[in-house]
Amino acid sequence: MFILKCGGSTLDQLPASFYEELIQLKRDGFDPIIVHGGGPAISNTLKSLQIEPQFIDGLRVTDEATLQVVEMVLIGQTNKQIVKQLKGYGFGLSGMDGSLIKASKMDGPFGFVGQIEAVQPELIKSLSDNGYIPVIAPLGIDEQGQSYNINADTAAGAVATALGVEQLIVVTDVPGVMENGQVIPELTTQQVTELIDKGVITGGMIPKVKAAMDALKAVDEVVIIPPANLGKAVQKEKVGTKIKGGAE
Ligand SMILES: Nc1ncnc2c1ncn2[C@@H]1O[C@H](COP(=O)(O)OP(=O)(O)O)[C@@H](O)[C@H]1O
Numbered sequence: 001m002f003i004l005k006c007g008g009s010t011l012d013q014l015p016a017s018f019y020e021e022l023i024q025l026k027r028d029g030f031d032p033i034i035v036h037g038g039g040p041a042i043s044n045t046l047k048s049l050q051i052e053p054q055f056i057d058g059l060r061v062t063d064e065a066t067l068q069v070v071e072m073v074l075i076g077q078t079n080k081q082i083v084k085q086l087k088g089y090g091f092g093l094s095g096m097d098g099s100l101i102k103a104s105k106m107d108g109p110f111g112f113v114g115q116i117e118a119v120q121p122e123l124i125k126s127l128s129d130n131g132y133i134p135v136i137a138p139l140g141i142d143e144q145g146q147s148y149n150i151n152a153d154t155a156a157g158a159v160a161t162a163l164g165v166e167q168l169i170v171v172t173d174v175p176g177v178m179e180n181g182q183v184i185p186e187l188t189t190q191q192v193t194e195l196i197d198k199g200v201i202t203g204g205m206i207p208k209v210k211a212a213m214d215a216l217k218a219v220d221e222v223v224i225i226p227p228a229n230l231g232k233a234v235q236k237e238k239v240g241t242k243i244k245g246g247a248e
């Protein structure tokens with residue numbers, strides 16, 4: 001079993017062959033679980049409604065109107081876009097369904113952005129055991145039924161941790177973590193922190209490497225790759241950037 005985080009940056013460009021490869025991996029017993037983003041699609045819909053997207057520290061400031069749009073786009077549009085391409089293997093749900101992702105309101109000026117409290121792995125496991133590829137939208141819910149918007153990298157890291165999978169594979173629109181135009185093949189958590197401090201890792205790459213560092217407590221391997229390298233990453237070939245635990 002592995003967790004595949006599909007970023008909104010690439011979702012519209014994913015070729016049919018990417019989904020065919022996922023279906024084949026499922027048939028071969030690799031059991032992918034997808035957690036998806038959709039940041040660009042959310043921002044486009046907000047703009048069409050004359051709501052200006054706002055981010056602080058890479059997190060979308062989410063007021064009541066924005067939360068409605070986030071739910072509409074992630075659940076109604078992006079999630080189903082992926083499910084359709086998986087041709088009957090896909091089972092779409094969000095972190096709200098069955099309290100899959102329990103969340104509370106994150107401290108700070110973010111509005112309805114969720115802090116993950118717990119992930120319930122049983123439902124995901126049983127869907128996977130029943131032959132489906134679970135496709136999870138990054139939303140959470142609290143005991144009062146309030147929903148929350150969660151960064152998809154963070155959600156993917158938490159799902160990977162709760163399931164204790166071998167691999168978390170993060171698919172995005174760059175060949176890996178880059179410095180001076182070159183992909184860095186391997187990074188320790190200490191090097192990641194240094195690259196953030198030096199301003200080499202910025203923007204949308206920050207939640208990815210942070211989620212990677214958190215997940216490494218429970219997950220053997222985290223890799224950041226472009227879509228074309230999915231098969232190689234699952235076969236543990238050296239592609240993209242691998243984030244390793246430990247300091248050396
Ligand atoms: N050191 C870095 N190496 C590669 N990408 C980086 C780096 N620092 C920042 N980025 C940015 O991170 C982006 C990926 O994050 P994001 O746009 O949020 O993608 P996604 O929608 O896949 O989550 C890249 O397109 C790039 O602009």
Ligand SMILES: CC(=O)N[C@@H](CCC(=O)OP(=O)(O)O)C(=O)O
Nearest residue numbers: 008037038039059060150151152
């Ligand atoms: C709190 C927060 O920032 N949530 C994200 C959720 C989607 C996401 O993370 O999408 P990508 O993976 O495509 O960036 C957002 O509203 O954009």
